Amino acid sequence: MENENNMKRKPIILKILENDRGGKIVLSILFAVVLYVSIANLFFPPDSALYVSTYTVTLLGKYLAFALLALALDLVWGYIGILSLGHGAFFALGGYAFAMYLMRQIGDRGVYGNPELPDFMVFMNLKELPWFWYGFDNPFFALFMVALVPALLAFVFGYLAFRSRVTGVYLSIITQALTYALMLAFFRNDMGFGGNNGLTDFKDVLGFDLQADSTRIALLIISFIALFIGYLICRFIINSRLGRVCIAIRDAESRTRFIGYRVEQYKLFIFVVSAILAGVAGALYVPQVGIINPNVFSPLFSIELVIWVAIGGRGTLYGAIVGAFVVNYASTYFTSALPEVWLYALGGLFVVVTLFLPRGIVGLISKIKLSKQKEEVNHAAA
Numbered sequence: 001m002e003n004e005n006n007m008k009r010k011p012i013i014l015k016i017l018e019n020d021r022g023g024k025i026v027l028s029i030l031f032a033v034v035l036y037v038s039i040a041n042l043f044f045p046p047d048s049a050l051y052v053s054t055y056t057v058t059l060l061g062k063y064l065a066f067a068l069l070a071l072a073l074d075l076v077w078g079y080i081g082i083l084s085l086g087h088g089a090f091f092a093l094g095g096y097a098f099a100m101y102l103m104r105q106i107g108d109r110g111v112y113g114n115p116e117l118p119d120f121m122v123f124m125n126l127k128e129l130p131w132f133w134y135g136f137d138n139p140f141f142a143l144f145m146v147a148l149v150p151a152l153l154a155f156v157f158g159y160l161a162f163r164s165r166v167t168g169v170y171l172s173i174i175t176q177a178l179t180y181a182l183m184l185a186f187f188r189n190d191m192g193f194g195g196n197n198g199l200t201d202f203k204d205v206l207g208f209d210l211q212a213d214s215t216r217i218a219l220l221i222i223s224f225i226a227l228f229i230g231y232l233i234c235r236f237i238i239n240s241r242l243g244r245v246c247i248a249i250r251d252a253e254s255r256t257r258f259i260g261y262r263v264e265q266y267k268l269f270i271f272v273v274s275a276i277l278a279g280v281a282g283a284l285y286v287p288q289v290g291i292i293n294p295n296v297f298s299p300l301f302s303i304e305l306v307i308w309v310a311i312g313g314r315g316t317l318y319g320a321i322v323g324a325f326v327v328n329y330a331s332t333y334f335t336s337a338l339p340e341v342w343l344y345a346l347g348g349l350f351v352v353v354t355l356f357l358p359r360g361i362v363g364l365i366s367k368i369k370l371s372k373q374k375e376e377v378n379h380a381a382a
Contacts, residue, residue: 016236022362023235026318027228034060034224038217057216058288063328064223065285068230070308070320072277075234077306078315079243080270081250086175087278088302089182090150094279095292096186097149099199100133101142102287106203119201120194130192139206146283147276154275155268162264162271167253176299183297198293205287216288223284227321230277234317237273246270307350313360322361 010018017024037060040052069091076082108115112122116129135141157178161171189195208215237243248256249263257263286292295301304327312323327346334342357364 013232016232016239020235020318022316023231023318026321027231030064030224030227030321034064034220038220041213042217054213054216057213057220059332061216061220061223061288062285063325064220064227065281065288066308066328067321067324068223068227068281068284069278069305070312070324071227071230071234071317072274072281073305074309074314074317074320075237075277076270076274077309078317078320079238079250080246080267081253082267082271083169083172083306084175084271084274085172085299085302085306086177086179087274087305088299089179089297090154090275090278091282091285092179092182092186092292092294092296093149093153093282094146095282095286095296096193096199097136097145097279098142098283099202099286099292100136101139102202102205103199104133104137105205106201109203110201118194118199120197120199121192124189126192132192143283146279150275150279150282151272154272158268158271159264162267165264176302179297179302180299183294183299186294186297194293196294198291198295199286200291200293202287202290210287210290219284219288223288226280226284230280231317231321233273233277237270238317242266242269304346307346309360311349311353311360313362316360316362319360319362326361 017027037052037057040050041054041057044051046053069087072090073084073087076084076087103118106118110119110122112119114122117126121129136145157175161174166174185191186193187196193199202210204210205215205219208218210216238246245256245261245266249261249266253263282292282296308323308327309320310323311327312321313319327349331342331346334345353360359366
């Protein structure tokens with residue numbers, strides 16, 4: 001009875017992460033890294049060996065945004081079996097929504113000095129702000145749209161696809177076609193989103209200079225908090241009865257439907273939640289990188305996202321985070337040191353993981369630990 005009372009008194013975060021040793025380790029390491037980087041950037045002089053540059057701060061913040069995006073994909077792919085090759089679309093829509101707010105904050109500090117119209121609209125001889133830009137001078141409205149626009153697209157697309165019982169490779173192809181169609185649309189100058197140049201030259205966010213070190217650190221911390229909350233949401237869903245039904249759908253969709261579950265509703269809910277997380281990741285990405293353009297809609301980016309999750313370990317949540325950091329760090333290094341080799345290396349790595357490490361990096365680590373435990377047991381028995 002006393003143990004049950006102690007369980008009830010546990011904080012909600014500890015309850016969610018209770019049996020998730022891997023998640024606690026990954027999140028703890030990220031927390032320690034973010035804490036050290038923040039302190040080292042703000043409080044150590046640039047000539048100190050302990051100093052961390054603002055470039056590194058920005059790079060880490062970008063990796064955290066990508067980790068949240070990978071987490072969103074792992075929720076739908078790893079736990080309900082939807083291989084989306086278009087999750088970059090939700091990421092890009094969230095990024096564009098927040099970039100529109102950042103563009104409205106420039107005001108008369110642009111090249112053309114127009115207080116109402118962004119520079120690219122002045123260049124295109126637009127006389128007034130398009131109707132869909134109204135409201136984006138308000139940060140709360142922009143944040144609302146960061147979640148609403150990806151969620152709405154995911155709901156409409158998911159409702160039509162899942163109700164038609166489109167599954168497997170056919171669904172993957174349709175998601176890829178979706179993001180490709182959006183990429184072509186956003187490349188058009190008359191769409192009102194900057195065409196192929198996208199949105200850039202941001203000055204500040206919520207009144208804080210985006211180039212200031214303190215702002216960069218704040219964005220880094222917010223990115224970590226968003227990743228932490230996103231992880232808790234995903235883990236809470238997976239630990240619940242809803243999560244168990246999702247796993248049943250992944251493993252045997254027809255049987256799950258046969259015993260009375262409305263499979264389409266479960267898929268739609270998870271798909272929408274995943275799209276919202278991807279949109280938030282896009283909103284965190286934009287102010288730290290300083291630009292967003294239609295290339296983010298590229299199917300290649302969404303395919304790379306799948307590779308992150310596969311390499312890290314699908315169906316673990318924390319494996320997606322590990323994969324996002326490993327692959328993007330490798331990308332940063334190789335694209336500067338050996339740019340012509342990187343794409344071949346990435347493709348080769350994906351093939352190796354698919355053939356020999358189906359559970360990714362975290363699966364390999366678990367396998368090594370299990371083999372060591374078996375050796376110890378056998379040695380003790382002998």
